[in-house]
Amino acid sequence: MIVTRELILMLLPVIVLQLGLAVYCAVKILTEGVQNLNRWVWLLICLFINLIGPITFLLVGRKRDL
Amino acid sequence: MITVKNLTKNFNSFSALKGINLRVKKGEIYGFIGQNGAGKTTTMNILAGLSRPTKGSCLVNGKDVTKIKHPSELHIGYLPEAPRFYPWLTAFETLEYLGNSGGRRVAAARIKELLDWVGLSEAVRRRVGGFSRGMKQRLGIAAALIHDPELLIFDEPASALDPEGRNDVLNLIKKLKNMGKTIFFSSHILSDVERVCDTVGIIIAGKMAAEKPLPEMLKEDILPSYDITLQKPIDSGILDKLSQIQGVSKVTGNELNLSVMTDAFFDTSLLFKFFVDNKLAVNSFARRQNRLEDVYLQEVNTNDKQS
Amino acid sequence: MINSLRKEIRYGLRNNTFLILFAVFFFFAFMTPVMLKILPEVLKSKFPGFPLQELVNMTQLGCLQSYMGDVLEIGTLLVSLALCGLLAQEIRDNTLVLPLCAGQSYSGIIAAKMLVFGTAVLLIPLAALVTDYLYAGLLFSFDTGILPVITGGLLQGFYMVYLLSLLLLFGTLTKNPIATALLTLAVNYGLYFAGSLLDIHRYLPSGLLREAQQLQNTIPLQAAVITLAIIIACAFLASRTLQTLEWSKK
Ligand SMILES: Nc1ncnc2c1ncn2[C@@H]1O[C@H](COP(=O)(O)OP(=O)(O)OP(=O)(O)O)[C@@H](O)[C@H]1O
Ligand SMILES: [Mg+2]
Numbered sequence: 001m002i003v004t005r006e007l008i009l010m011l012l013p014v015i016v017l018q019l020g021l022a023v024y025c026a027v028k029i030l031t032e033g034v035q036n037l038n039r040w041v042w043l044l045i046c047l048f049i050n051l052i053g054p055i056t057f058l059l060v061g062r063k064r065d066l
Numbered sequence: 067m068i069t070v071k072n073l074t075k076n077f078n079s080f081s082a083l084k085g086i087n088l089r090v091k092k093g094e095i096y097g098f099i100g101q102n103g104a105g106k107t108t109t110m111n112i113l114a115g116l117s118r119p120t121k122g123s124c125l126v127n128g129k130d131v132t133k134i135k136h137p138s139e140l141h142i143g144y145l146p147e148a149p150r151f152y153p154w155l156t157a158f159e160t161l162e163y164l165g166n167s168g169g170r171r172v173a174a175a176r177i178k179e180l181l182d183w184v185g186l187s188e189a190v191r192r193r194v195g196g197f198s199r200g201m202k203q204r205l206g207i208a209a210a211l212i213h214d215p216e217l218l219i220f221d222e223p224a225s226a227l228d229p230e231g232r233n234d235v236l237n238l239i240k241k242l243k244n245m246g247k248t249i250f251f252s253s254h255i256l257s258d259v260e261r262v263c264d265t266v267g268i269i270i271a272g273k274m275a276a277e278k279p280l281p282e283m284l285k286e287d288i289l290p291s292y293d294i295t296l297q298k299p300i301d302s303g304i305l306d307k308l309s310q311i312q313g314v315s316k317v318t319g320n321e322l323n324l325s326v327m328t329d330a331f332f333d334t335s336l337l338f339k340f341f342v343d344n345k346l347a348v349n350s351f352a353r354r355q356n357r358l359e360d361v362y363l364q365e366v367n368t369n370d371k372q373s
Numbered sequence: 374m375i376n377s378l379r380k381e382i383r384y385g386l387r388n389n390t391f392l393i394l395f396a397v398f399f400f401f402a403f404m405t406p407v408m409l410k411i412l413p414e415v416l417k418s419k420f421p422g423f424p425l426q427e428l429v430n431m432t433q434l435g436c437l438q439s440y441m442g443d444v445l446e447i448g449t450l451l452v453s454l455a456l457c458g459l460l461a462q463e464i465r466d467n468t469l470v471l472p473l474c475a476g477q478s479y480s481g482i483i484a485a486k487m488l489v490f491g492t493a494v495l496l497i498p499l500a501a502l503v504t505d506y507l508y509a510g511l512l513f514s515f516d517t518g519i520l521p522v523i524t525g526g527l528l529q530g531f532y533m534v535y536l537l538s539l540l541l542l543f544g545t546l547t548k549n550p551i552a553t554a555l556l557t558l559a560v561n562y563g564l565y566f567a568g569s570l571l572d573i574h575r576y577l578p579s580g581l582l583r584e585a586q587q588l589q590n591t592i593p594l595q596a597a598v599i600t601l602a603i604i605i606a607c608a609f610l611a612s613r614t615l616q617t618l619e620w621s622k623k
Contacts, residue, residue, distance in 0.1 A: 007411060010406075011407055013399075013403040014404050017400055024392075051397070055396065058393055059393070059455065064153060107621075111621040116470060116473070116621060117621035136473070136478065136479070136616075137474050138476035138477075150466055150468045150471070151468065152468055154384065155383065162376075163472070164471055164475040166376040167377075167476040168476020168477065170476065209471055209475070210474075213475070
């Protein structure tokens with residue numbers, strides 16, 4: 001894979017989106033807590049799995065108490 | 067305000083209610099008591115229009131619950147057994163949402179006042195997801211009162227509350243009665259029922275065992291029992307002999323404090339003769355006052371014997 | 374009504390529903406042009422002499438079509454998963470009991486959800502498609518008009534509203550979020566498959582997606598009318614089913 005300055009520039013919107021989601025989820029994980037999986041596992045999932053990671057967390061991993 | 071005739075409810079093959087009759091008069095506090103699984107919640111859900119009877123008729127506020135299209139047509143305030151809220155709304159937003167439902171409007175000041183009334187003034191802006199069970203119960207009471215209904219149906223309003231909370235709720239119920247409201251509530255805590263109710267209904271295994279004004283209920287013929295305090299501890303041999311006296315049905319307690327349950331026409335002199343014969347000094351001897359608990363336990367016992 | 378709408382909007386904001394929809398559609402909107410842009414370089418370095426131009430349409434139009442393919446496959450999946458709890462979870466958790474006692478009408482509950490989330494699933498795919506159009510134009514060149522893109526985005530959004538109505542109906546029928554999502558996806562992919570097999574896309578909601586992908590600025594009238602009818606029928610049935618439910622769950 002050719003990693004060039006140009007490629008990174010092209011991917012910038014995706015990177016910003018992904019990074020924003022990951023940070024948002026990380027803050028949620030650390031401040032609000034998690035369910036279904038360990039919080040560190042969720043943190044790794046959110047930081048290292050593209051898009052699907054944070055979305056999976058937001059759908060099933062978020063702490064929700066009735 | 068509530069008239070229930072021969073109410074039956076089956077869940078598949080299981081019959082939860084087997085012909086309930088009850089009547090709640092305007093302006094009274096009606097206490098609905100019964101064991102776990104007796105059918106209190108089932109009855110109240112039907113009276114709130116949330117569940118349909120299998121058979122029988124229920125008039126609530128003059129409306130037949132089988133003829134309504136929507137629960138709110140009954141114009142009651144209902145507190146479910148375990149009220150469920152949206153965890154992502156705050157207490158204030160919850161009441162605002164509920165209050166402004168069905169084309170009605172509720173002022174912010176009234177919501178604040180209500181939350182204050184039920185003791186949640188500290189939690190107005192907090193999300194309900196973080197509330198304890200007791201706090202949710204209080205919010206549930208506020209929700210039931212939001213449209214200021216004449217008839218209130220509360221399913222175990224005090225069960226999740228701390229002692230002060232229970233006290234608060236009982237006082238609140240009395241206050242509501244003084245405002246002219248009718249309250250139908252269920253409870254396990256018989257002393258609570260005894261404290262505030264005008265009428266008591268006992269439901270056992272889906273059937274009404276009794277329904278009477280509280281004073282009459284307490285006058286009920288209850289088998290007498292006596293509380294005795296001795297000066298010196300006695301050993302269990304003497305305790306055994308005591309329970310063999312003719313007419314004594316049960317002896318409970320420890321070596322100093324005894325409770326003696328007897329048959330209906332027991333001659334207490336037999337007890338005193340026993341004390342004298344065994345040289346037992348008695349500090350106190352008293353016939354126990356009838357409490358709602360005794361009436362209730364007796365009803366449960368007779369029912370157990372019948373079945 | 375404003376009261377109920379505000380509640381649904383708060384739900385969408387505080388449970389990240391809007392955020393998820395936004396992230397999914399915009400991720401693909403920004404991703405596909407880049408993928409298409411770097412594809413030739415990757416292939417050139419790995420398989421020299423690969424007949425690329427014959428297989429992939431390396432233009433703005435190609436980007437838009439590739440993006441729409443992603444939306445059909447993954448967008449519908451994630452919309453279903455993100456919105457499956459909308460009604461099913463409420464029924465399962467008994468959270469509708471107090472609103473009903475307070476006077477919320479059955480149809481009002483459905484209508485509020487349809488309005489708020491319908492608007493979201495209509496506008497977010499539209500905005501994402503326009504973004505895809507602009508970004509692809511930036512990376513390649515602007516060789517397509519914007520009007521077909523807007524029409525295509527609306528058709529796609531309209532399809533998502535249809536998915537939403539299915540989610541609400543199955544939510545009341547199954548009272549279970551996962552079952553709701555699975556049923557909706559089965560209908561979604563099933564009808565698409567049936568449409569291709571029998572060549573009847575023009576009578577099915579999937580016709581909207583097919584037409585959107587053509588970017589011809591045409592509206593498939595039959596498919597649109599049929600989809601609208603299905604949406605109304607689903608919303609109506611959902612509110613009727615809600616009315617027949619008993620709220621005495623253990
Ligand atoms: N939805 C239901 N499906 C099946 N059985 C039910 C349902 N609801 C209640 N029951 C049954 O009906 C009986 C009465 O239940 P109910 O909840 O009315 O009791 P209760 O008097 O309120 O008890 P508690 O004091 O524990 O609240 C129980 O045996 C219960 O298992
Ligand atoms: Mg109960």
